[in-house]
Amino acid sequence: MSVVEQLTAELGILVDTDPVVLDQARADHSGHASPGTPLAVVHAETVAHVQAVLRIATATRTPVVVRGAGTGLAGAANGGDGEIVLSTRRMTAIHEIRADDLLAVVEPGILNADLNDALAEHGLWWAPDPASRAISTVGGNIATGAGGLLCAKYGVVRDAVLGLDLVLADGRLLHLGHRSVKGVTGLDLTSLVIGSEGTLGVVVGATLKLRRLVEGITCTVTATFPDVRSAAAASAAVTASGIQPAIMELMDAGSLAAVAALLDLPLPAAGSAQLTIQTDGPASVVEATTIAAILESHDGVTLVSHDREEGEKLLAIRRAMHPAMSALGTTLIEDVSVPRSAMPAMFDEIARIEQKYGMAIPTVAHAGDGNLHPNFIFEGAEPPAEVWAAADELFRAAIALGGTLTGEHGIGTLKSRWLADELGDDQWELQRRITQVFDPLGILNPGKVFTPRA
């Protein structure tokens, strides 16, 4: 029997070979698509389904690509020739919500926003908030170690997971981590699996660390600056003041112009940049006032709102960034992260690269944590060589400034060729050997993350 026949014999209609579905499973939201087409997409609905797929995959040495909602930005969940795409998107159950223990036990396919809607009824939330939260799954957030807008104050996925249920390549189920706040029993495999992009196993359950909804007024401050460097310096001054905003987003001139075009807003002055900052919690009003004063002392023209709905409208300009880029052409969204103090220097590097390559690189940044998203726009499906050349300079500049290739999107297929540049060859090899402990046959997402260099 072929692999698909074996899968179908065991899992019936969960095994999907509809050409449209197979084609969709080739790509994620990075725009990048696998050159080939997977054998099948299996829509697992239970842990037992996942185990069955992996037992067949192990017996037949068939590669498995785990996939949630397919909203990744590094190509890690793209399925190709000869591969089984194992979707956990239908595993959406919430098994437990415990307000007293501030935890929830969920399946991986639930959307981040759906989970948070359910938690809100209990006065709770799960803090990780990638920009994709309305459409991305908790399992995908865990697989990539996702970040988002609120991270500087409220942490990333790694700070918000207590335990994971993991199916290994051979189908065995492990329970990693704890239900208690503290726990140091053995090695921290929960943290190791977070951000491992489908290379160590399949996350089939997660015990999440929750927060209580923040009470009080959410204040929003926006400020327009004559140029991006002064906006970056102003955001650094806010950080240096000791105030911790919930959100601090920076948009450069190219980003503002693209969003203005999309939303039919008046065009901002040429070269101008913007900060959008939110404060929350018991001191939010005082903090917003202090922040506005800091921004004004850095030549910012400010607007302060104490109204949550009006604040959301101001933030909508930032949230429109991705559609605004897509309206201009195919987009490669980059994701470098640097120490906060290096943000102005990183913007200088981006300006230098724009000049050198004669291309615009509209950039937004999570300014509170030094995570920048420079956008490359091009025609056609795949980035042309000069885009990759410019991106290569961008990565090297970030690493030289003490930063990293990827703050929150991951390595996937798109950045695997730079991974050893950041890790060093010794660490790259050590990490690859760790994946072999989990997956001795190398059937979990082969060719992703740890691609041997040519």
Next chain:
Amino acid sequence: MSVVEQLTAELGILVDTDPVVLDQARADHSGHASPGTPLAVVHAETVAHVQAVLRIATATRTPVVVRGAGTGLAGAANGGDGEIVLSTRRMTAIHEIRADDLLAVVEPGILNADLNDALAEHGLWWAPDPASRAISTVGGNIATGAGGLLCAKYGVVRDAVLGLDLVLADGRLLHLGHRSVKGVTGLDLTSLVIGSEGTLGVVVGATLKLRRLVEGITCTVTATFPDVRSAAAASAAVTASGIQPAIMELMDAGSLAAVAALLDLPLPAAGSAQLTIQTDGPASVVEATTIAAILESHDGVTLVSHDREEGEKLLAIRRAMHPAMSALGTTLIEDVSVPRSAMPAMFDEIARIEQKYGMAIPTVAHAGDGNLHPNFIFEGAEPPAEVWAAADELFRAAIALGGTLTGEHGIGTLKSRWLADELGDDQWELQRRITQVFDPLGILNPGKVFTPRA
């Protein structure tokens, strides 16, 4: 040449074979001592010294036990027959303190309290605060994944490290992690090394994530309750209220009596228990008032102070717990952790075990995070069989309640026989194989943590 001769040829007077020093290196603060005596203690002063020791250890297949200040409570840093004890206690440099990036780069031998004294001059602190902070090293805190009193609000060591420099068993140096707030490049080996108790490599440098000192008034609330169960229920009610205290410590009757005897205080009413709670930050005064009302509604007799020094005096009763226990005999400090809602049930289990074995088990708890420290008191150097039998029941009870063997002290030698009970055999074996990737010859802390079961 013998191993000691080789070490001495390369490292000279750093190689210490003074019998007093060797004897001290056999034990940590758990009271437990290795039956044998190590070959030598090497007082490394540089990364190169650490690498030299490990190259000789690899060439000669000699076991290496890494040691900081020796304040561990699980025997993980105890040196025995045929072993090199590699001390990083003299590596105390602070290479960098960056208020703008909220990070510090330090060597592992610096004491937690000394680091925090230096950081305070910059308005900064490193949040992990094990009770041993005045005498324990940052490297030791990292090796154990230490917790402390402030964890529910401010996190544990794992939440406060950005990157680590690690010397592998063969002497190679790796740089793990990032300087940026976000970073998902490859596997998170930084988190894997935290809490690995000397089994993966030697931490020779750490990039720490700092916080700004919390401004405002620190308020302290103490409350006395008729019994420990009502104190536990009151602490759960505080957690359920949504207020996050900085510190919430619970002491049972046996603990209070022992401290009263040590400090010459009036004896509390028989059976009574106490909560000591601190609030900080902009809402601290309001929070303290609300907390006092909650405690009173749970039959607590409260005392509220807005004075930091008076608060420290109230907390001194809790901080005197360890000396109070030592005054009674040799102490085995246990460290189970359970979901917060299970704390009253865990106290019931402790009462049951006390009755069954006819022994007192004075217990304090970090009530904000469900981490309990039951104390076994005995005569002589090693716990007698009935203490281990009672501890065994304690561990099984904690695991049955959804908890863990160890919240913050680690496995070391003292708990290795229970490790597979919690992890399961499959995960235990997987973890052991991961240690083999780092240390293929098995020379790093052999016989600790992953001891094969008899």
